[in-house]
Amino acid sequence: MADNEKIGFFEQFYISIVKRKDYTKLSKLKGGSHFIYLLGITFLLVLIVYVIPLAGLLARIGGFSNFFLTRLPAFKIVDGEFSIETPMDFTVNSLHIVADSSVDTYSTLVVSEDKLPSVYFGKKGMTSNMGIVPMTFTYTMLGISNIDNQTVAASSGSFYMLLTFSGLIEWVVLMGSYVFMALVFALFSIPVNKMVKANLSFGKLFALALYAETVFALVSRIAMYFSGNMLFLIISAVSIIISMRSLNVAIMYHSPNPPRSPFDDMNE
Numbered sequence: 001m002a003d004n005e006k007i008g009f010f011e012q013f014y015i016s017i018v019k020r021k022d023y024t025k026l027s028k029l030k031g032g033s034h035f036i037y038l039l040g041i042t043f044l045l046v047l048i049v050y051v052i053p054l055a056g057l058l059a060r061i062g063g064f065s066n067f068f069l070t071r072l073p074a075f076k077i078v079d080g081e082f083s084i085e086t087p088m089d090f091t092v093n094s095l096h097i098v099a100d101s102s103v104d105t106y107s108t109l110v111v112s113e114d115k116l117p118s119v120y121f122g123k124k125g126m127t128s129n130m131g132i133v134p135m136t137f138t139y140t141m142l143g144i145s146n147i148d149n150q151t152v153a154a155s156s157g158s159f160y161m162l163l164t165f166s167g168l169i170e171w172v173v174l175m176g177s178y179v180f181m182a183l184v185f186a187l188f189s190i191p192v193n194k195m196v197k198a199n200l201s202f203g204k205l206f207a208l209a210l211y212a213e214t215v216f217a218l219v220s221r222i223a224m225y226f227s228g229n230m231l232f233l234i235i236s237a238v239s240i241i242i243s244m245r246s247l248n249v250a251i252m253y254h255s256p257n258p259p260r261s262p263f264d265d266m267n268e
Contacts, residue, residue, distance in 0.1 A: 007033065009040040016211035016246075021258075023250035026211055027204050034207050041214060042174045048221050050170045054163065057093050064160070065153040075099070076148040080140040082123055091116065108134035178210075178217060185209035185247055192248045196255035205251070212247035216240050 007015075007029060015022045016037075061067040073085040087100040096118035098106070106120035106127040112134045119128045127136040186205040193200050200208075219239035223232050252259055 009037060012037050012211065013041070013214065016214040020246055020249045021253050023208055023211065023246075024253050027200070027208055027250075027254065029207075031207075034210055038175060038178065038210060041210075041217065042171060042178050045174050045178075045217060045221055046167060046171045048218075049174075049224070050167055053093065053225075061092070064156045068149045068153040072149060074149060075101075076146070077139050077144050078146050080124070080138060080144075082121055082126075082139060084121075095119070097121075105136055108136060178213065181216070182206055182209040182213050185213055185244060188244065189247050189251060192251050196252050196257075198251050198254040200251065200254055204254075205247075208250050209247055212243045212250060214243070215246065216243040 007025060012026060012029075012033070015026060058064065061071060073088065075082065075084040077083075081101075082099075083101040084099050087098075087102070089098045089100075091097070094116055096114055096116040098118070099121040101121075101123045103122040105122040105125040108127060108129075111118055111120050111127045111129045114129055117130045119126060119130070125136050125138045126142075127134060183206060186202060186209040189205050189209065190202075192198075193205060216236070216239040219242075220232075220236040223235040223239075249259070
């Protein structure tokens with residue numbers, strides 16, 4: 001492959017998963033191509049862990065405005081006191097929400113015993129376990145004055161802007177975690193690089209690790225939604241082994257004596 005030959009994102013993605021021998025083509029790409037792959041694969045991860053679940057949630061509730069206008073009982077906050085027509089207790093996307101204005105304020109002890117991330121709305125304040133420690137806030141502390149279903153529904157534009165901003169933050173965080181894991185993979189591949197005399201620089205090892213990490217990144221994120229804690233750990237461990245195997249085999253193909261047997265790379 002010529003040094004200036006370009007490989008698009010989708011071909012890079014295909015090679016990273018099923019064509020270990022062609023990692024030699026990926027290692028010859030310039031840094032810009034690696035960065036574009038990083039942007040593309042982490043954007044795909046954002047779709048999996050953020051956009052698709054959120055879109056599914058909004059579809060289930062009929063949209064932000066419709067949820068407050070037709071799905072929730074009438075509620076309002078006036079002069080720092082919350083009232084709701086009918087008490088609520090429901091879970092949405094693993095967030096437990098309780099609202100009952102017959103209770104002055106839920107204690108932090110009650111909320112701390114909730115196994116899910118939760119928010120409890122009482123008449124004079126809301127209590128949540130989503131911080132470092134459970135805390136109670138009065139509505140005046142939150143800057144909430146007079147609101148009801150209609151005023152909240154009317155803020156849908158701000159809500160969707162917040163979701164977009166949160167998605168961008170999620171993308172940046174995913175890029176950071178992806179780069180960190182690639183660095184870890186590259187560090188663990190150094191002994192293999194020396195053993196097979198591939199003589200790849202650490203920068204090349206890191207570039208190869210960006211591609212080899214793909215299986216682990218995708219499988220582990222998808223497993224979060226379809227498996228329990230123990231199964232998730234097992235699937236994640238297996239996917240790490242597969243990714244490290246891909247990286248090590250890729251390094252071997254850069255050595256003076258690359259693998260020749262088809263059994264050395266089952267994807268060939």
